[in-house]
Amino acid sequence: MGKxxxxxxxxxxxxxIGLFTDQGELKDKWEIVTRKEEGGSYILSDIAASIExxxxxxxxxxxxxxxxxxxxxxxITADGTVLKCVNLGxxxxxxxxxxxxxxxxxxxxxxxxxxxxxLGEMWQGGGKGYQNMVMITLGTGVGGGIIIDGDILTxxxxxxxxxxxxSVNFTEEDTCNCGKRGCLEQFASATGIVKEAKRMLLVSDxxxxxxxxxYLSAKTIFDAAKEGDELANDLVDQLAKYxxxxxxxxxxxxxxxxxxxxxxxxxxxxxxxxxxxxNYEKNVMFALRNKEFKLAELGNDAGIYGCAKMVLx
Amino acid sequence: MGKxxxxxxxxxxxxxIGLFTDQGELKDKWEIVTRKEEGGSYILSDIAASIExxxxxxxxxxxxxxxxxxxxxxxITADGTVLKCVNLGxxxxxxxxxxxxxxxxxxxxxxxxxxxxxLGEMWQGGGKGYQNMVMITLGTGVGGGIIIDGDILTxxxxxxxxxxxxSVNFTEEDTCNCGKRGCLEQFASATGIVKEAKRMLLVSDxxxxxxxxxYLSAKTIFDAAKEGDELANDLVDQLAKYxxxxxxxxxxxxxxxxxxxxxxxxxxxxxxxxxxxxNYEKNVMFALRNKEFKLAELGNDAGIYGCAKMVLx
Numbered sequence: 037m038g039k040x041x042x043x044x045x046x047x048x049x050x051x052x053i054g055l056f057t058d059q060g061e062l063k064d065k066w067e068i069v070t071r072k073e074e075g076g077s078y079i080l081s082d083i084a085a086s087i088e089x090x091x092x093x094x095x096x097x098x099x100x101x102x103x104x105x106x107x108x109x110x111x112i113t114a115d116g117t118v119l120k121c122v123n124l125g126x127x128x129x130x131x132x133x134x135x136x137x138x139x140x141x142x143x144x145x146x147x148x149x150x151x152x153x154x155l156g157e158m159w160q161g162g163g164k165g166y167q168n169m170v171m172i173t174l175g176t177g178v179g180g181g182i183i184i185d186g187d188i189l190t191x192x193x194x195x196x197x198x199x200x201x202x203s204v205n206f207t208e209e210d211t212c213n214c215g216k217r218g219c220l221e222q223f224a225s226a227t228g229i230v231k232e233a234k235r236m237l238l239v240s241d242x243x244x245x246x247x248x249x250x251y252l253s254a255k256t257i258f259d260a261a262k263e264g265d266e267l268a269n270d271l272v273d274q275l276a277k278y279x280x281x282x283x284x285x286x287x288x289x290x291x292x293x294x295x296x297x298x299x300x301x302x303x304x305x306x307x308x309x310x311x312x313x314x315n316y317e318k319n320v321m322f323a324l325r326n327k328e329f330k331l332a333e334l335g336n337d338a339g340i341y342g343c344a345k346m347v348l349x
Numbered sequence: 350m351g352k353x354x355x356x357x358x359x360x361x362x363x364x365x366i367g368l369f370t371d372q373g374e375l376k377d378k379w380e381i382v383t384r385k386e387e388g389g390s391y392i393l394s395d396i397a398a399s400i401e402x403x404x405x406x407x408x409x410x411x412x413x414x415x416x417x418x419x420x421x422x423x424x425i426t427a428d429g430t431v432l433k434c435v436n437l438g439x440x441x442x443x444x445x446x447x448x449x450x451x452x453x454x455x456x457x458x459x460x461x462x463x464x465x466x467x468l469g470e471m472w473q474g475g476g477k478g479y480q481n482m483v484m485i486t487l488g489t490g491v492g493g494g495i496i497i498d499g500d501i502l503t504x505x506x507x508x509x510x511x512x513x514x515x516s517v518n519f520t521e522e523d524t525c526n527c528g529k530r531g532c533l534e535q536f537a538s539a540t541g542i543v544k545e546a547k548r549m550l551l552v553s554d555x556x557x558x559x560x561x562x563x564y565l566s567a568k569t570i571f572d573a574a575k576e577g578d579e580l581a582n583d584l585v586d587q588l589a590k591y592x593x594x595x596x597x598x599x600x601x602x603x604x605x606x607x608x609x610x611x612x613x614x615x616x617x618x619x620x621x622x623x624x625x626x627x628n629y630e631k632n633v634m635f636a637l638r639n640k641e642f643k644l645a646e647l648g649n650d651a652g653i654y655g656c657a658k659m660v661l662x
Contacts, residue, residue, distance in 0.1 A: 111636060168505045182602065184502065191604025192481045193636065201634035202601045203594065214634040281516065285598040288515045289495065291504025321514035321527040323424060323506065 041102045041347050043156075044083055045149060045339030046070065048109065048123040051083055054340030055090060058102055058348060060160050064090070065340060076125035084138035103143030103347030104135060107152040107339045111194030116146035119194055145346040149339055151188045151197055153298065153332075154181025155349075156341030161333040162296040169294045170286055171332065172199065172279065174254075174301035177213070178221040178228075182290060187349055189290075200225070202285060204278040223278045226254040226301050233257055233271055242267045258304035272304075272311060280315020287316075287324045298332025305331065354415045354660050356469075357396055358462065358652030359383065360422065361436040364396055367653030368403060371415055371661060373473050377403070378653060389438035397451035416456030416660030417448060420465035420652045424507030429459035432507055458659040462652055464501045464510060466611065466645075467494025468662075469655030474646040475609040482607045483599055484645065485512065485592065487567075487614035490526075491534040491541075495603060500662055502603075513538070515598060517591040536591045539567040539614050546570055546584055555580045571617035585617075585624060593628020600629075600637045611645025618644065 039058040044051060047070060054065040068086050071078040083106075091098065108131065110121030116132025132144045147155070154171035157163040163171065167186045173179040178200030182189040189196045200221035201214050208218035210231075222228050230252050237247060244267035245260050246252060260268035283295055295316075297309055309329040317325055334341055352371040357364060360383060367378040381399050384391040396419075404411065421444065423434030429445025445457045460468070467484035470476040476484065480499045486492040491513030495502040502509045513534035514527050521531035523544075535541050543565050550560060557580035558573050559565060573581035596608055608629075610622055622642040630638055647654055 180602075184497065189497065189603060192606045193604055195600075195634075195636040196602065196604040198601050198604070198634060198636060201637075202598050203632050216632070216634060219634075285515050286602050287508075288511050289493075289509065289599050289602045290502060291506055291509040291511070293505045319516050319529070321508075321511060321529060321532075323508040323511060324514075 039100055039102050040096055041344045042087060042104045043107075043340035043343030043345075044087075044104060045107045045152070045343060046079065046083075046109065046124065047149075048072070051079070052336070052340050053083070053086060053090075054337065054344060055094070056341075056344040060341075060345075062337070062341070064094070065337065066090070070124070072125050075127070076121075079124060080131070080134050081138055084135065087139055098141055101141055103145065104139060104141055105152065105343030105346035106131060106135060106144065106146045107149040107343045108146060109149045112146050112148050112190070113194050114190050116144065118146070143347050147188055147190075147343070147346055148181075148194060148197075150179035151181040151190070152342030152346060153179075153338035154183050154197070154296070154342065155188055155345050156334055156338040156343075157296045157298065157332050158183050158186070159345040160341050161338060162298070162330040163294060166293045166328075168290070168292045169296055170197075170283070170290070170292050171296045171298060172283070173299035173332075174225055174297065175299035176225060176227055178225045179299070182292075184290065188346070199282055199286060202282045204281050220278055220282045224275045224282075224301075226299070229254050229257055229271055229275050229301070232274065236267060236271060240267060244268060254301045255303065258301075258307065262307060272307070276308070276311035277315045279312045281319050283312065283316045284319035284324070287320055287327060291324060292327065294328035294330055296330045296332050298338065302331055352413055352415050353409055354657045355400060355417045356420075356653035356656030356658075357400075357417060358420045358465070358656060359392065359396075359437065360462075361385075364392070365649070365653050366396070366399060366403075367650065367657060368407070369654075369657040373654075373658075375650070375654070377407070378650065379403070383437065385438050388440070389434075392437060393444070393447050393451055397448065400452055411454055414454055416458065417452060417454055418465065418656030418659035419444060419448060419457065419459045420462040420656045421459060422462045425459050425461050425503070426507050427503050429457070431459070456660050458656075460501055460503075460656070460659055461494075461507060461510075463492035464494040464503070465655030465659060466492075466651035467496050467510070467609070467655065468501055468658050469647055469651040469653070470609045470611065470645050471496050471499070472658040473654050474651060475611070475643040476607060479606045479641075481603070481605045482609055483510075483596070483603070483605050484609045484611060485596070486612035486645075487538055487610065488612035489538060489540055491538045492612070497603065501659070512595055512599060515595045517594050533591055533595045537588045537595075537614075539612070542567050542570055542584055542588050542614070545587065549580060549584060553580060557581065567614045568616065571614075571620065575620060585620070589621070589624035590628045592625045594632050596625065596629045597632035597637070600633055600640060604637060605640065607641035607643055609643045609645050611651060615644055
């Protein structure tokens with residue numbers, strides 16, 4: 037009988053759980069609701085109960101489970117302590133110890149959700165074959181995960197890979213959620229590109245099909261760009277410019293093999309990675325040129341893959 | 350009898366060699382000339398001969414030498430291969446293997462000189478007590494060394510920590526040695542601040558004692574700033590602004606505990622670290638605030654300390 041591992045990706049609305057073989061095959065995945073009542077105090081026991089139920093149903097002994105990996109949308113230290121997680125209502129406590137007690141499995145690893153997604157993409161997704169890579173997730177915000185020698189880089193306070201808050205524009209007047217100005221997230225997230233589109237439509241007199249749309253989104257902007265709309269292309273160029281600059285900063289620090297671009301905005305496809313790479317090459321020194329820019333492949337499953345991989349590392 | 354380790358810092362003019370106890374005490378240090386003739390082919394045999402001689406003189410058996418660490422002014426991969434080193438006339442070869450053969454000691458580690466200096470400062474200098482730190486060396490250029498969990502981060506092609514070539518100014522017209530524009534090195538190195546001083550003295554009509562100096566240097570500029578010279582303070586502010594921005598980018602990637610500032614420019618003292626820190630705090634998100642900014646303490650010996658520490662890690 038083979039060995040299994042379990043990946044648990046805790047989100048603000050649902051918890052995704054995946055049952056994997058230790059060879060990286062996803063055997064089953066399911067979701068439970070994230071109960072945020074009473075400071076999120078039911079979340080971990082709900083997860084434990086759901087795992088127990090699945091193991092019984094699949095007739096899997098706990099001794100055949102290598103471990104449980106858990107991804108949390110907040111900063112996590114190397115020993116599995118969450119340092120507040122507003123989305124879940126959590127304060128500061130050791131998540132790993134709590135899950136060990138609840139499930140009775142000793143190998144429990146906890147990571148930040150953006151970091152575990154990076155590890156998942158390295159294991160079975162767009163970053164397969166690389167040991168040093170950076171995942172950039174372009175969603176509502178811009179998240180990052182850094183993989184060094186096949187493992188997550190956590191940082192001294194769990195804030196490594198917070199690349200959405202790299203300053204890329206020093207004349208920006210709007211304030212980012214983090215309180216600063218000019219953050220990458222302000223321009224390169226799904227929210228950011230729509231905000232920029234609205235701003236540009238007001239100040240520019242270029243004709244654009246974006247003017248006729250009732251609903252602007254990252255998708256409609258990229259679709260218009262692909263059809264040759266000039267203003268939409270200006271928006272994509274700006275997003276790619278700032279991502280290329282941020283990637284060049286990241287490379288000067290850690291010199292990775294590849295960047296993997298994920299999140300909703302990455303559905304735009306190769307137009308996105310090609311344009312980021314062009315801007316990257318313009319902004320790095322010779323020794324850092326010719327990195328790979330790949331699209332993420334695991335979508336919303338990246339988290340459970342990475343969680344499972346954490347316990348195998 | 351105690352154990353020893355040897356640190357060898359290979360520079361373009363001299364090779365510095367240090368004999369250390371494995372507890373980090375420097376017992377002896379000396380220098381030999383770097384013979385660059387014939388593609389630098391004598392350098393390693395000269396080093397081997399000098400080490401043999403010292404061990405005989407000090408009556409130390411090779412079995413009591415834990416290892417030899419070597420710092421090279423060029424990119425080095427994790428296995429000790431140098432990827433060209435123009436300063437020494439070297440092409441691509443495995444330095445570690447060569448030194449093992451020449452000296453007959455098996456534990457030989459090779460690192461980039463900026464990286465080993467960072468490790469040295471972590472071990473016995475300004476970074477003592479930290480396991481995750483960044484050293485920024487402000488000399489003729491701007492070098493960097495990244496320490497993660499007590500060890501050097503090399504990068505996939507040996508170019509991690511090349512922070513002098515982070516773009517910090519997108520309107521700069523001069524070209525950096527690396528071929529790009531707007532690199533940190535253009536503003537924050539000893540050479541850069543003098544170049545900027547000359548430029549500012551031409552375009553500004555502010556009175557300044559810098560105008561009366563026959564010879565401008567980083568030291569004369571910082572001295573004038575400390576005495577309240579406004580233009581000199583503008584120059585220091587600009588240097589600190591760009592270093593603060595670069596440090597904020599670095600922090601968003603790796604979340605270190607501390608930055609250690611070294612190199613000739615760092616002789617300016619706390620005025621430098623204080624102003625960099627002010628600018629850093631303005632440019633980072635909340636989770637990354639309150640990092641330490643320390644001055645390097647080992648001066649030109651940082652390299653031999655770091656080389657020795659490499660073989661103990």
